[in-house]
Amino acid sequence: GENVEQHPSTLSVQEGDSAVIKCTYSDSASNYFPWYKQELGKRPQLIIDIRSNVGEKKDQRIAVTLNKTAKHFSLHITETQPEDSAVYFCAASGGSNYKLTFGKGTLLTVNP
Amino acid sequence: DTGVSQDPRHKITKRGQNVTFRCDPISEHNRLYWYRQTLGQGPEFLTYFQNEAQLEKSRLLSDRFSAERPKGSFSTLEIQRTEQGDSAMYLCASSTWDTRTPYGYTFGSGTRLTVV
Numbered sequence A: 001g002e003n004v005e006q007h008p009s010t011l012s013v014q015e016g017d018s019a020v021i022k023c024t025y026s027d028s029a030s031n032y033f034p035w036y037k038q039e040l041g042k043r044p045q046l047i048i049d050i051r052s053n054v055g056e057k058k059d060q061r062i063a064v065t066l067n068k069t070a071k072h073f074s075l076h077i078t079e080t081q082p083e084d085s086a087v088y089f090c091a092a093s094g095g096s097n098y099k100l101t102f103g104k105g106t107l108l109t110v111n112p
Numbered sequence B: 001d002t003g004v005s006q007d008p009r010h011k012i013t014k015r016g017q018n019v020t021f022r023c024d025p026i027s028e029h030n031r032l033y034w035y036r037q038t039l040g041q042g043p044e045f046l047t048y049f050q051n052e053a054q055l056e057k058s059r060l061l062s063d064r065f066s067a068e069r070p071k072g073s074f075s076t077l078e079i080q081r082t083e084q085g086d087s088a089m090y091l092c093a094s095s096t097w098d099t100r101t102p103y104g105y106t107f108g109s110g111t112r113l114t115v116v
Helices: none
Strands: A004-007 A010-014 A019-025 A030-038 A045-051 A056-059 A062-067 A072-077 A086-094 A106-111 B005-007 B010-013 B019-024 B031-037 B044-050 B053-057 B065-068 B075-079 B088-098 B101-107 B111-115
Touching (some): A004 A086, A019 A086, A030 A062, A045 A056, A045 A062, A045 B101, B005 B088, B019 B088, B019 B111, B044 B065, B053 B065, B075 B088
Parallel strands (some): B010 B111
Antiparallel strands (some): A004 A019, A030 A045, A030 A086, A086 A106, B031 B044, B031 B088, B044 B053, B065 B075, B088 B101, B088 B111
């Protein structure tokens, strides 16, 4: 089955700096790669996703890049703000059921 | 509220008791998923439904677990003879399709189960 590795497990940045979180996946059939933000005690919320026919997608301060050959994808957050502090999960999905396989998460702390 | 609803939000039960959780997906979504999340981990897939048909179950879903989705609407997840290891957040998600990939994959707020 699919295996998703996520790094780093914790990331601390100063407000205004950029943050990058990287994930690798194992199943070459995966074709959908969402990123979720989860605040303590709350539901995972989709912040951006990318499909395998696209190499990069951007939404304001958030961007995701996908390298299908290398089987890795990354989340980029620019001009970080304290409210960006949360746990971020990457996930990969493919095949007929489209279940999501998640990474273990990255705790992002943005220091004011 | 047009999001995914889960009930109850919290459940504390004694070991050995049975519990049942409910999920109401977004109405136009035909796919419904159950995940389990333990502290410090990402959600793990348990099972999913397309309309009323349960199409896949994870090996994490032991014989004590059963899920239903009658009439392709809401779903229930029942755990029989609960064990302390069942303590986790149980998340429900729903989605629809767009060009052969999931669209609008949305999670509910979850049911936090504590087995004492």
